[in-house]
Amino acid sequence: MKYCALLRPHANSRYQAEALKLARAELIALLAKSGCGTDVRCETRADTDWLAFEAGALDEGQLSLLCLAAHLYVLFEETEGALRPLRGQNAAYLGEDLPLVLKYKGKTNETFTAFLLNLALCASDFGPDEPLAVMDPMCGRGTTAFAALNRGWNALGFDQDAAAVDEGLKYFKRYLEYHRIKHTASDQSMTAGGKQAAVLHTFRFASTPEAYRDGDTRALTMAAIPGDRLGLVYRKPCCHLIVADLPYGVQHAPGGGRRRPSLEDMLYEVLPVWVELMHTGGAMALSFNVNTLRPEMVRGMMAEVGLDVSDGPGYEGLGHWVEQAITRDVAVGVRRF
Ligand SMILES: C[S@@+](CC[C@H](N)C(=O)[O-])C[C@H]1O[C@@H](n2cnc3c(N)ncnc32)[C@H](O)[C@@H]1O
Structure with a gap:
């Protein structure tokens, strides 16, 4: 089965190119942890960065591990060229905005x-x-x-x-x-x-x-x-x-x-x-x-x-x-x- 991950965009275009490299490494590490293959390709669709990989049918545990990916926006399954959305990032335990609200010099993204x-x-x-x-x-x-x-x-x-x-x-x-x-x-x-x-x-x-x-x-x-x-x-x-x-x-x-x-x-x-x-x-x-x-x-x-x-x-x-x-x-x- 082919899976495609649509990535979150980053406001700074120079960092965006770097983020793609990090997103790919992260997905490889997560796939390895979930017992899937680690062959991840970068693809461009509609001028947007995607990561694609092949794997068997993903079970719930594998999906929730992959959906920890920091750079993931939505994970899709691709069948005969059609994309079916599987899910976005896992729900936050307290609130998605918890690490976001405080802004200050020296903060890690x-x-x-x-x-x-x-x-x-x-x-x-x-x-x-x-x-x-x-x-x-x-x-x-x-x-x-x-x-x-x-x-x-x-x-x-x-x-x-x-x-x-x-x-x-x-x-x-x-x-x-x-x-x-x-x-x-x-x-x-x-x-x-x-x-x-x-x-x-x-x-x-x-x-x-x-x-x-x-x-x-x-x-x-x-x-x-x-x-x-x-x-x-x-x-x-x-x-x-x-x-x-x-x-x-x-x-x-x-x-x-x-x-x-x-x-x-x-x-x-x-x-x-x-x-x-x-x-x-x-x-x-x-x-x-x-x-x-x-x-x-x-x-x-x-x-x-x-x-x-x-x-x-x-x-x-x-x-x-x-x-x-x-x-x-x-x-x-x-x-x-
Ligand atoms: C890059 S900042 C980390 C920022 C943090 N991740 C955040 O988002 O707020 C590095 C931090 O290391 C702390 N630091 C530097 N030397 C330290 C030391 N010897 N022991 C503990 N903290 C130290 C600084 O006070 C600073 O908050």
Whole structure:
């Protein structure tokens, strides 16, 4: 059977060409995860970008996995030249606009964030239907966390920028209240060596009042804490996937007021901590600016901390132009033991 995916357009035409490459890689990774072939072709119809692939009849599980695709608008089945719409992206657990509403300088694009989540998921040993826990240790105001919550997963977001974390938490509280989503909020002070290491702010909620009443809830935890200190707060694995858009070295210099190590030094410090926080079988997807962090160095560092760096179709050739001074790449690694 032939399937065709109509892709979401992007406002910036230069990025659009790059998005097609990412969309193809993402679909290959999702097809591989769903046990289908990975031969994906780019097609142009009515001056629009499409991706096409052949597969047997897709079951419900395969369809819902493929419809996580960040770049997908509508998936069609093609029979004798006629297109039959199958479905669009999966419904959001809380609300499609959750990761979209907040706009700010330095925000990671929501589609790209969903793409990173997909690569991490596909590389991992976990399936999308388990309520996974996703950690973004450089979460800014929480784009990754909000995208993860919308999949019905749990999310942990940390950043050294206390103001960004606070903004993210305030926004989420307003969102829950505005949409009358039943929830509780709690704070937990974490100490290390007799000193306060962080205050964990947690919201617990559910997509429907019935699910909330039945205890079928999800959680968002956010805290202001630098990436290298997370081991003081969590002493055992707390997440299945780690997704982070690392500072580009353009707008977000690392170190804040504390000190200013190079991005490379910073990565050396945080990676051994992060890998310990991921369950065995979990995967990490990191994006970074190749003008400030060399791709082979990032992958080398991931391998040094024991990650099995993903390569091959879906995981390589992901370098893409974003804007002047920023060419982004993605590295994915799996914790095997
Ligand atoms: C590219 S931004 C990520 C933006 C985020 N994905 C969003 O959409 O809001 C990089 C983030 O890394 C944070 N950061 C830089 N160095 C850090 C460190 N050592 N520990 C924790 N966060 C750090 C910055 O404060 C910034 O929020």
